[in-house]
Amino acid sequence: MSKKFECVRVVIRCRPLNDTEKKDGRVCIVNMDTKNGQVTVRNPKIVDEVPKQFTFDQIFDTQSLQENVYNSTASPIVESVLEGYNGTIFAYGQTGTGKTHTMEGKDDPPTLRGIIPRTFDHIFERIENMAKNKQFLVKVSFLELYNEEIRDLLSKNIKNKLEIRENPDTGVYIKDLSKFMIESPQEMREKLLHGRENRAVGATAMNQDSSRSHSLFQIIVETNEMIQGQSHVTVGKLNLVDLAGSERQSKTHATGDRLKEAININQSLTTLGNVISALVDNKSQHIPYRDSKLTRLLQDSLGGNTKTVMIANIGPADYNYDETISTLRYAHRAKQIKNEPKINEDPKDAQIRQFQEEILKLKQQLEASIEGGGGGMMNPGQEVLVQKVVKVKNVDKIKEAENIIEREKEELRKKIEEERRKIDQQKNLGEEEKMKLLKQLQEKEEQANNARETQQKLIKTIQKMEQKLVIGHTEVEEARRKEKELEEARKLIEKEKAEAAKRSLELQKKEEFNLELQTKYNSIKEELEDKTRRIKTLQQKTRQLEFENKETDEFMAKEIEDLQMRKREILQEVKLKQFILDYFIPPKFLETMQMLAFYNEPAEAWTIQGLDYSGKMTKNQIQQALQEQQQLNATDQINSEEKLQELLNHPNVYFAYTEEGLVREEQLAPQEKKKVQKRLQSAKKPQSAKKRPSSKRIESAKKSVNLQEQNYPKAKGLSSK
Ligand SMILES: Nc1ncnc2c1ncn2[C@@H]1O[C@H](COP(=O)(O)OP(=O)(O)OP(=O)(O)O)[C@@H](O)[C@H]1O
Incomplete structure (x- = not known):
């Protein structure tokens, strides 16, 4: 194609x-x-x-x-x-x-x-x-x-x-x-x-x-x-x-x-x-x-x-x-x-098909629950009280099913009442026996009501889902006719456009031809005049082209100027970050972070294992939880408060990067700790190191820091031990 x-x-x-x-x-x-x-x-x-x-x-x-x-x-x-x-x-x-x-x-x-x-x-x-x-x-x-x-x-x-x-x-x-x-x-x-x-x-x-x-x-x-x-x-x-x-x-x-x-x-x-x-x-x-x-x-x-x-x-x-x-x-x-526009046919992520399949499944479930009796019940004398809750085979007619469920519910209620009365009136039954039968009746009633409730819930879900599907209103033939009319109107517009373009081209050609006729010279003088005119036109075109070139040069110069400005700004940003690294980040942490950070291609960002537990992220979580809590109702607030307390009481967590991955430091045996430390010291750069800042930066960070390491607050969530 x-x-x-x-x-x-x-x-x-x-x-x-x-x-x-x-x-x-x-x-x-x-x-x-x-x-x-x-x-x-x-x-x-x-x-x-x-x-x-x-x-x-x-x-x-x-x-x-x-x-x-x-x-x-x-x-x-x-x-x-x-x-x-x-x-x-x-x-x-x-x-x-x-x-x-x-x-x-x-x-x-x-x-x-x-x-x-x-x-x-x-x-x-x-x-x-x-x-x-x-x-x-x-x-x-x-x-x-x-x-x-x-x-x-x-x-x-x-x-x-x-x-x-x-x-x-x-x-x-x-x-x-x-x-x-x-x-x-x-x-x-x-x-x-x-x-x-x-x-x-x-x-x-x-x-x-x-x-x-x-x-x-x-x-x-x-x-x-x-x-x-x-x-x-x-x-x-x-x-x-x-x-x-x-x-x-x-x-x-x-x-x-x-x-x-x-x-x-x-x-x-x-x-x-x-x-x-x-x-x-x-x-x-x-x-x-x-x-x-x-x-x-x-x-x-x-x-x-x-x-x-x-x-x-x-x-x-x-x-x-x-x-x-x-x-x-x-x-x-x-x-x-x-x-290259193309119609997206049957894409894998289309939800409409899953949606329809889901509706069909729910309808089958409803049908099965109806056919299965949905809580049919016997009276104590084994007489069938309610054979089937709803007898609607075609669950497409959901409204009808809903009405029947309601009707049957009412009928069932009446029948149960009657059964109760009958049991009450049976004089030959002892009190204990009566209680037993009434209890059985109540259980059956609950069972039938539960089944009906499930059916009603299913109906509600189906209705809700079907509402989301917007359906065309027109009869198929009528819609096809409208579609055809629209298509013809579209084609007519396209044809008119093409004809207009053709007319314009013909007009242009005619004008050129007329111009040529007019400029047909009868004498050398006319030829000279014509050629002079042509030269003038060419000169004008050349000037226009020169001008456009100049314009393009100026435009490019402006683009370059913008790019250079952007470069200067990026350099300034880099210097700012370098400054912060040099004066405020202890070299030990810097080195560890550079060792452990890796570039996440899909997210296009640097990351580190366990980043979610860093001090700043934990703080954000607490803040978010506090904000969310204000919008909750009283019961949810109590639950959320427990969650919040848990967050607030959360101790500082230090992670060690073992061969098996991230492990909380307090759970690490002393000899394991030593192993990790040794591994970090002798670690070769992983593959992602290509994308890291140069080792020169680590060196410069080390050299430039004159402050004592112990003066730094301990970085929460990260430890090189
Ligand atoms: N074609 C127009 N006819 C009449 N008023 C217009 C027209 N276009 C824009 N305006 C008016 O000009 C003003 C600025 O327009 P608008 O906010 O749409 O600009 P914008 O390009 O979206 O700006 P920004 O980039 O700041 O969002 C508005 O008051 C708007 O009503």
Whole structure:
């Protein structure tokens, strides 16, 4: 089968001048030619410079409506996701240019709603119109990438940092990211709001401006269609990404935490730029996805199997000239990225099939419990009192089963009452005998009630699970017809597009031909004039090319400048860490830690065995337990208090690294201790040592420390003994 490549679709949106800009007398330097998809930007600093022109797949000018942006960019992607493709829509651009306006917008008035809320209605409306033989499982997740750390915005503990993992079959994913099954657009909106609130909480705790982080709202649509008795599962994933502002950090004049943020934002966006460049540069063998978490998250969307739309947002004002040009250049490069979208058919991690199997199992369980009598009971005279609790063979009709259970329950209650009365009235029975029979009756009643309760619980579970499966509403034929109409409409649009392109090409050719006719010369003078004109055109083109080369050189110089700045900052960071190591960490601990630390490739982090028991981690656990405890009810609080006490009373734990692994030091025999010590002293460097700081650093750490070791507080959780 031939490979079907598809380029990343790149559209540009320009916001209007805002009130401050108008008040400051700022002028618009951007011209948007929506018909030809061209953006022209003039340099406000050099009046006679040729304006720069870029062509894109589509252009949205300052007057563009949210609805139009959605229909032309997001809608086709959502349609593809419903077919089982992966889709990504991401907004890129300088701070304040309208990324959040485009992605989220405002709820009121509804015309201002952005792409994300519009997708909610779109997905459920389409599901509604799907055939009855199609079932859907819709799930969402929402995460934030801040300072190269991933946080789950829908989790109870948003402070927990999550890790990126990769699966050879399903690609990149986030370990432990919470996913919620969704039954309606309203429920999805609630999740978006909840995540936004959490993002805001994080933002006020860490900084006032949420645009310092990247966010990813993911919608997964799993579909199961029954075709000739066979189930066909597809899974489409839609990534809705709002990136942090892309301004250069030199312009932000940030310091401290802000600088760290700016460095991280810049690093991830620079890496995004590098990934884009590497993807479009045919010579590049290596695509630096792993250089930042953002590019790893977008790995499948850039050069992968996803249908991707990039919305590059720009501002119109003169003072943003450099940033606008930079955004347009990034976007222009991204246009050449080729993806290879394909439908995810029967993926191993599809939940819908497990879900259906689980429902079927529960139904069979219910049926068996019903057929097994579910607590049929005899009266003391061996007369069958209740043969079967419920006689519903077709448990598909769950509502009916529920009604019958209720009815039988009532009947049983009445019959038991009657039995009791009968026993009471039997005069020939002694008191002891009566008591025995009543007790037996009570036991049987309890047994029957328990069985019924189990059935009711099963019914509730089945109902709950079935509710999560959203089912198409339309008759199969009707749905097929609608689907066909949609397909035809799509084809018509494609045909119109192709015809428009053809017409434009023909027009161009005709113009060229007319031009040629006009320039047919009758005399040497005309020939001379024509050639002079051609020379002039060539000269103009040469000048334009020279100018573009100069521009590219300047752009590269700026990139290099940024990279050098980043290098200087990293060096400063390294020096700070070295300084702390030299003056505050006892060489003995440093040496031990360097000996025992190893690099965990999947987590992309250094670690050490028993890290969870380090003093800082234990402290965090205590703090977390204290916070959690405040949110608990009284009974749970007592249990949690015991847990907390246990944590607080926990003695300092020292571990020894024996040949068998980690052992608590107090459990180690004295001769074993000696052995460990000897092994540590004579230990050869393990394989991971390649990735360790050089032994020179250990030496320098040793030399530079003049302080007495005993002056250091003992590091909790680590001992080299
Ligand atoms: N196309 C537009 N039409 C009208 N107003 C707009 C448009 N785009 C953006 N705005 C307004 O401009 C302001 C900044 O927009 P927004 O917050 O979306 O920018 P941003 O790129 O997401 O910024 P940041 O990177 O800081 O998150 C908002 O008040 C928004 O309503």
